[in-house]
Amino acid sequence: MDDMTTNPAIRKMTGAEMVVQAMKDHGVEHLFGYPGGAVLPIYDALFQQDAVQHILVRHEQGAGHAAEGYARSTGKVGVMLVTSGPGATNAVTPLQDALMDSIPLVCITGQVPTSLIGSDAFQECDTVGITRPCTKHNWLVKSVEDLAEILHEAFHVATSGRPGPVVVDIPKDVQFATGTYTPPQMSRAASRYHPRVDADRARVRAAVELLASAKRPVFYTGGGVINSGPEASRLLREFVARTGIPVTSTLMGLGAYPASGENWLGMLGMHGTYEANLAMHDCDVMMCLGARFDDRITGRLDAFSPNSRKVHVDIDPSSINKNVRVDLPIIGDVGHVLKAMLEAWNELGLTMDTGALAEWKGQIARWKARNCLAYRQDGDIIMPQHAVKRLYELTRDRKTYITTEVGQHQMWAAQFYGFEEPNRWMTSGGLGTMGYGLPAALGVQIAHPDALVIDIAGDASVQMTMQEMSAAVQYEAPIKIFILNNQYMGMVRQWQQLLHGNRLSHSYSEALPDFVKMAEAFGGVGLRVEKAGDLDGAIREMIDIRRPVIFDCCVANLANCFPMIPSGRAHNEMLLPDEATDEAVANAIDAKGKALV
DSSP: OOHHHHOTTOEEEEHHHHHHHHHHHTTOOEEEEOOOGGGHHHHHHHHTOSSSEEEEOSSHHHHHHHHHHHHHHHSSOEEEEEOSTHHHHTTHHHHHHHHHHTOOEEEEEEEOOGGGTTTTOTTOOOHHHHHGGGSSEEEEOOOHHHHHHHHHHHHHHHHSSSOOEEEEEEEHHHHHSEEEEOOGGGOOHHHHOOOOOSOOHHHHHHHHHHHHTOSSEEEEEOHHHHHTOHHHHHHHHHHHHHHOOOEEEOGGGTTSSOTTOTTEEEEOSTTOOHHHHHHHHHOSEEEEESOOOOHHHHSSGGGSSTTOEEEEEESOGGGTTSSSOOSEEEESOHHHHHHHHHHHHHHHTOOOOHHHHHHHHHHHHHHHTTOTTOOOOOSSSBOHHHHHHHHHHHHTTSOEEEEEOSSHHHHHHHHHSOOOSTTOEEOOOSSOOTTOHHHHHHHHHHHOTTSEEEEEEETTGGGGSTTHHHHHHHTTOOOEEEEEEOSBOHHHHHHHHHHSTTOOOSOBOTTOOOHHHHHHHHTSEEEEEOSGGGHHHHHHHHHHOOSOEEEEEEBOTTOOOOSBOOTTOOGGGOBOTTTOOHHHHHHHSOTTSOOOO
């Protein structure tokens, strides 16, 4: 008796039907895509079912970022479907974005028939070659009999270990061909790729003993805490409450520990807070949880936290000692490791040196007193910091999700919008992708239809993927695009002003669209505010509108984002708002007179 008789889950179907069936079997409810000739069989299979809803974006880059937003806000895998050639190459940016920010993404691409591969056929490209550097893994499916197993492996690889993007490239003849489909529970993928999640117990004990001996400890947390799931965030909060240790976070880790928490230092790094960066510089024990010591965080490597002993917890072995040599590496899932650390802490009966910790917190309080995020809101002109702060105050009690584009507005959002929960903050961290926020907001809204989803945007970034407003209107996704309109590529302009003699080379937008009319042209609602006194009322109006909204918030043109660690400088060489004089800026330039962006 064959398997198809004994197991009804094993059955014959076309390759296109296998793609749809695999999505169903892996719990996929929404798919972001754009059709084309090489994926028409899959689109035909999608047409004949209603379990997986397809969201038609307006550009393949938008599909990827929407899938990223969906994944980041839910903890589930994001799925995108694009055609061959330009469909696949347009997906490269979100694939690299997802790789750098550890976002689980399954990208299914069409390919020309196997008989035409290598012939320069219409809309042919070497998809697996092009995407190899920007994915965790990719596959070119050469036989329909291999397709089901590859699809299951793709979902497993994308979501296991350090999450990331994968690509499955399926030739058109494989989509048409009929083969045997086997369900996920019969897949061998888990045995082939089995990342370590539980840490070595001896290392865990050594880590907590080192932490207990510290006089000036700090938790340095990253996106790995978010990716590990809500339990990891809960365990982090419990550990901080148990020890009283100050905690800071990377851009990607915001929300794992609440911004209102008494031990919160704010974000660290290039535009992090004074207290977070100085605590990192002066600490004697640093516990890094799910972060990777990237250059935006460390500043000058030879001056990074020079007197600390460092513990690094990460699920990706390749991240250990990649940028910064650490004293105690621990390989494992952050959630599993935190659980083991709390258990070890209790078993060993450890306590902190309360006197030393109080002294350390006193120093931190003095740093906080500098009020490094201070700004002056006078008169009618809206300061961008004020705009974000008012947006936060008027939305903080709602189920709100924030996405951003990339630039000054992104940093102001990170500084002034307080996140109390994980998975509420979606931004492009590692790649810094302009145009990320609008399609990401679409993906978040599709996942959370009743939530308030706001893209805090810049007038330059938002134009890169503005066409996805059309998709938002089509799917009645009431996203809010909150543009801090300063008529410049703000961060570019800031660097040019501070480090390139104020030579503003092509950073001014001389022909901005009328964003209100643009919103209306797409079928949405446009609002514009030019005076500070009108801001609160307009934000309330925006919130109440259950349609896509573009909010054109006209802010001070030349406001700069501080604090700032000039590239190549150490944490204790920050520029604060009240110190950013011409002389201070000049001293921030390296010995060769160049800014190392």
